[in-house]
Amino acid sequence: MASVRTPDPNPGWLSDIALEETRSRVPILYVEGIPVRVDGAGNVEHVGLLLRGSPTTGAMNRTFVSGRVMHGESVRDALMRNLEKDLGPTAFPQLPTSITPFTVAEYFPLPGVTPLHDPRQHAVALVYVVPVTGDCNPRQDALELTWMTPADAASDAVLGELEGGRGSLLRQALAHLGVLA
Amino acid sequence: MASVRTPDPNPGWLSDIALEETRSRVPILYVEGIPVRVDGAGNVEHVGLLLRGSPTTGAMNRTFVSGRVMHGESVRDALMRNLEKDLGPTAFPQLPTSITPFTVAEYFPLPGVTPLHDPRQHAVALVYVVPVTGDCNPRQDALELTWMTPADAASDAVLGELEGGRGSLLRQALAHLGVLA
Amino acid sequence: MASVRTPDPNPGWLSDIALEETRSRVPILYVEGIPVRVDGAGNVEHVGLLLRGSPTTGAMNRTFVSGRVMHGESVRDALMRNLEKDLGPTAFPQLPTSITPFTVAEYFPLPGVTPLHDPRQHAVALVYVVPVTGDCNPRQDALELTWMTPADAASDAVLGELEGGRGSLLRQALAHLGVLA
Amino acid sequence: MASVRTPDPNPGWLSDIALEETRSRVPILYVEGIPVRVDGAGNVEHVGLLLRGSPTTGAMNRTFVSGRVMHGESVRDALMRNLEKDLGPTAFPQLPTSITPFTVAEYFPLPGVTPLHDPRQHAVALVYVVPVTGDCNPRQDALELTWMTPADAASDAVLGELEGGRGSLLRQALAHLGVLA
Numbered sequence: 001m002a003s004v005r006t007p008d009p010n011p012g013w014l015s016d017i018a019l020e021e022t023r024s025r026v027p028i029l030y031v032e033g034i035p036v037r038v039d040g041a042g043n044v045e046h047v048g049l050l051l052r053g054s055p056t057t058g059a060m061n062r063t064f065v066s067g068r069v070m071h072g073e074s075v076r077d078a079l080m081r082n083l084e085k086d087l088g089p090t091a092f093p094q095l096p097t098s099i100t101p102f103t104v105a106e107y108f109p110l111p112g113v114t115p116l117h118d119p120r121q122h123a124v125a126l127v128y129v130v131p132v133t134g135d136c137n138p139r140q141d142a143l144e145l146t147w148m149t150p151a152d153a154a155s156d157a158v159l160g161e162l163e164g165g166r167g168s169l170l171r172q173a174l175a176h177l178g179v180l181a
Numbered sequence: 182m183a184s185v186r187t188p189d190p191n192p193g194w195l196s197d198i199a200l201e202e203t204r205s206r207v208p209i210l211y212v213e214g215i216p217v218r219v220d221g222a223g224n225v226e227h228v229g230l231l232l233r234g235s236p237t238t239g240a241m242n243r244t245f246v247s248g249r250v251m252h253g254e255s256v257r258d259a260l261m262r263n264l265e266k267d268l269g270p271t272a273f274p275q276l277p278t279s280i281t282p283f284t285v286a287e288y289f290p291l292p293g294v295t296p297l298h299d300p301r302q303h304a305v306a307l308v309y310v311v312p313v314t315g316d317c318n319p320r321q322d323a324l325e326l327t328w329m330t331p332a333d334a335a336s337d338a339v340l341g342e343l344e345g346g347r348g349s350l351l352r353q354a355l356a357h358l359g360v361l362a
Numbered sequence: 363m364a365s366v367r368t369p370d371p372n373p374g375w376l377s378d379i380a381l382e383e384t385r386s387r388v389p390i391l392y393v394e395g396i397p398v399r400v401d402g403a404g405n406v407e408h409v410g411l412l413l414r415g416s417p418t419t420g421a422m423n424r425t426f427v428s429g430r431v432m433h434g435e436s437v438r439d440a441l442m443r444n445l446e447k448d449l450g451p452t453a454f455p456q457l458p459t460s461i462t463p464f465t466v467a468e469y470f471p472l473p474g475v476t477p478l479h480d481p482r483q484h485a486v487a488l489v490y491v492v493p494v495t496g497d498c499n500p501r502q503d504a505l506e507l508t509w510m511t512p513a514d515a516a517s518d519a520v521l522g523e524l525e526g527g528r529g530s531l532l533r534q535a536l537a538h539l540g541v542l543a
Numbered sequence: 544m545a546s547v548r549t550p551d552p553n554p555g556w557l558s559d560i561a562l563e564e565t566r567s568r569v570p571i572l573y574v575e576g577i578p579v580r581v582d583g584a585g586n587v588e589h590v591g592l593l594l595r596g597s598p599t600t601g602a603m604n605r606t607f608v609s610g611r612v613m614h615g616e617s618v619r620d621a622l623m624r625n626l627e628k629d630l631g632p633t634a635f636p637q638l639p640t641s642i643t644p645f646t647v648a649e650y651f652p653l654p655g656v657t658p659l660h661d662p663r664q665h666a667v668a669l670v671y672v673v674p675v676t677g678d679c680n681p682r683q684d685a686l687e688l689t690w691m692t693p694a695d696a697a698s699d700a701v702l703g704e705l706e707g708g709r710g711s712l713l714r715q716a717l718a719h720l721g722v723l724a
Contacts, residue, residue, distance in 0.1 A: 022207055025195055027210050027251075071206055073208075074287055075305065106256060124210055
């Protein structure tokens with residue numbers, strides 16, 4: 001217990017044990033970013049989806065930029081940090097001027113409560129659409145970022161590949177953008 | 182540690198020690214509701230503010246309906262539960278059809294990071310405006326609910342009485358409603 | 363020309379000729395309301411669609427509550443008036459506290475510019491989701507109001523029956539509400 | 544009357560007489576853009592206000608980017624065109640990915656109906672906050688574009704200089720952005 005009051009060399013970082021314990025106690029706050037390419041008038045031309053191998057099953061699936069909001073970190077900084085973590089330092093994301101998300105996504109450990117689920121935890125994500133103008137170089141465990149037209153992204157095949165039921169979230173984003181075919 | 186995996190007779194409830202520990206680890210997710218009275222066409226006529234004695238200083242101050250989202254609880258259920266906790270069972274709140282909040286409020290333990298602060302914790306609140314049509318009977322530690330016109334609520338005197346810097350949040354709500362004088 | 367400066371016994375009303383001429387000059391501002399039934403916690407249980415015979419083709423199709431904003435009329439009053447016109451005086455609609463629409467719908471005379479079109483005119487509609495709590499008695503030219511679950515409303519059969527391409531708009535509304543299956 | 548059916552060399556353009564007549568018949572649809580400068584994380588650092596001489600009184604006042612949506616023109620194209628008209632061709636505005644405005648502004652010819660008024664007409668404006676990254680060179684009748692911090696822009700002196708009561712609209716924008724002091 002004492003350690004949490006000592007200045008932390010990695011603020012916000014939690015040991016696996018502390019994180020697992022925390023996940024059993026409270027919903028965990030996340031930010032998610034859906035990268036898009038826009039034309040000069042702001043029309044969405046492409047949506048970016050990350051391809052990733054599941055750490056548990058090894059299966060390949062698609063997902064958004066996603067990560068926890070750390071203790072002491074602002075929502076905006078968390079979104080910026082996770083965009084850089086997943087897209088690399090030269091993506092040049094254009095963050096929204098308001099931190100009101102376009103939707104709130106609720107993930108429960110048990111499938112079926114909502115279309116979304118996360119076996120590890122109860123998570124609540126603030127979800128944003130983020131235009132990126134630079135080069136994206138996925139880092140860490142993401143294999144690649146695939147750019148798709150809204151019509152291709154809305155296909156049943158792609159929606160079914162999205163992790164944790166995020167196909168419904170992607171359709172919600174495309175509808176919000178006015179590009180759900 | 183074993184207890185967190187045993188079925189919990191009070192799901193979502195945490196001991197004081199567990200809550201304090203959790204608060205040092207992650208941002209805590211809240212919902213806040215600003216009760217309003219509307220006319221037949223949806224125009225906001227009055228805003229409801231709770232008057233409460235501070236548990237730490239004993240001073241009287243004003244606040245909104247507010248409370249944690251429990252582990253396993255949906256955002257909508259948390260909002261409903263906290264409205265009933267603070268306004269009583271006959272308030273008949275009209276919850277929004279979409280759970281996208283009108284704004285996200287960030288409270289840091291250290292004053293000055295944002296206009297909002299909470300000495301107990303880093304909290305992130307999804308904030309909603311909620312019309313209520315019934316009788317409000319504040320329970321628990323709230324002394325009364327005061328209904329004010331938007332113009333009165335936006336006065337410097339009232340804004341300054343709001344707990345944790347929520348005066349800025351109330352102005353944001355009034356602006357969103359189009360009734361900030 | 364003189365007549366437009368004389369006090370008008372039917373403010374906002376335009377002769378057929380004046381309306382047709384105006385439609386050729388500027389986009390016409392509309393409001394649209396999608397009636398919904400919600401449970402006590404604000405979850406959308408049913409969506410209401412009007413069944414109407416097309417004045418031009420005689421074919422039956424489905425639509426939302428819809429109408430022009432008159433000269434000198436506020437957006438909120440126009441929404442209220444059109445809800446009463448199409449749902450009757452006992453529908454008791456709960457108008458939103460903010461007049462920001464959940465989306466803006468653009469109808470062009472030429473099909474294919476957007477998913478929406480209106481052969482009569484270029485129209486721009488502010489679109490709202492409106493819970494109704496009373497009895498709906500469609501008046502005028504609407505034959506009936508049909509309540510459907512979100513899943514039924516999102517079926518291809520129903521979406522295809524919506525007038526002017528409003529199937530895409532209904533999907534956008536269901537996505538916004540978080541109930542697009 | 545015949546002329547409106549002949550192909551128009553200046554689509555959307557109306558003679559002074561036709562425009563005045565139309566303004567007496569229907570609300571006129573506008574778009575308004577509030578230019579902002581943001582930092583790398585999307586935080587608004589400065590707000591841009593245009594300084595303009597009133598064509599009627601000769602007095603100097605401040606305003607936003609503003610203009611009509613033409614017949615046959617999309618809301619997005621109208622916003623882009625008016626940004627270029629008022630800020631010049633090298634402003635490089637970042638248009639929003641969704642055309643849902645952050646608010647709807649209603650201007651009535653008679654002062655006092657809402658905080659906003661326009662002696663020429665009943666106008667309804669879709670209002671957007673638009674980050675600009677390039678050089679702004681106001682054209683036409685605007686004398687200059689002044690960049691101010693949110694705190695300076697929210698001062699009573701500046702708010703009072705805004706044309707048509709737009710001071711209330713600017714406060715609404717700053718509140719929406721979370722930077723209303």
